[in-house]
Amino acid sequence: MSFLLGLTGSIGMGKSTTAQMFAEEGCAVWDADAAVHRLYGEGGAAVAPMGAAFPEAIEGGAVSRDRLKEVIARKPEALQRIEAIVHPLVAADRAAFISQATADIVVLDIPLLFETGADAGMDAVACVTIAPEIQRQRVLDRGTMSAQAFEDIRARQMPNAEKCRRADYVIETDTLENARRQVQDVVRDIRDRLLHA
Structure with missing residues (x-):
């Protein structure tokens, strides 16, 4: 029986990059998008x-x-x-x-995890986060979305602070190195829990 880790975070927070890091640690990753x-x-x-x-x-x-x-x-x-x-x-x-x-850990990458109630089926939840101004810059730098479209999406999503409060793990994606270290910590913690379950 695999450990189900829900991975969530608002637009531009670095969720896809973080999901890839979990895959590199030997986790099976499912992507809702x-x-x-x-x-x-x-x-x-x-x-x-x-x-x-x-x-x-x-x-x-x-x-x-x-x-x-x-x-x-x-x-x-x-x-x-x-x-x-x-x-x-x-x-x-x-x-x-x-x-x-x-895999021992299955990561379920679900942008609207809390909004759709999917968190109820998870063993734990990890939320990616970054300062709002960096989030906004990342999204606009992609060149695929207007500032208004970004604000519209953000308005429909649960506030980031609320997602972080409800998550078991919070991963800050300020740098790739820092994010990777935190992903490795989460994986290590879950594997410890599985070992002693």
């Missing part, structure tokens, strides 16, 4: 139900994220219908990954 990409891709499990609900969002046999954003911009209430379709499919993908994992 990657699961959504698989589900939305050609032949993905979300294509048919999304096509039935939002035919305008289908492009080339796949769900177009850009078209979905346009649907939500026109009809904000559509977001709830989208989530009702996608969340159970993502949960099934996650359950399949866990059932096949052979």
Whole structure:
């Protein structure tokens, strides 16, 4: 039975980089965003139900994220219908990954871990964090999002301080070296707990 570690953190906090560090420590890592990409891709499990609900969002046999954003911009209430379709499919993908994992620690990278109540199924939760001004700079430096879009996303996410308060481990991603050291500490702590369980 693997130890389930939920990994969360707001946009631009360094979660993907941190998840990669856990993988390098021998953990199995499942990524919620990657699961959504698989589900939305050609032949993905979300294509048919999304096509039935939002035919305008289908492009080339796949769900177009850009078209979905346009649907939500026109009809904000559509977001709830989208989530009702996608969340159970993502949960099934996650359950399949866990059932096949052979690593002692399974890291579940879920941006909206607390917001969706997924923390209830975890043995522990790690939250990545960084100062708000660095977070904002990182996101804007990517050049893929406007300052307004970033603020909109941040407004929909649980405040960072609340996520950190609810987490069992907090990993500060100010430098790669510091983040890696903290990841190694978390892995060591969990492996100690498993050894003495």
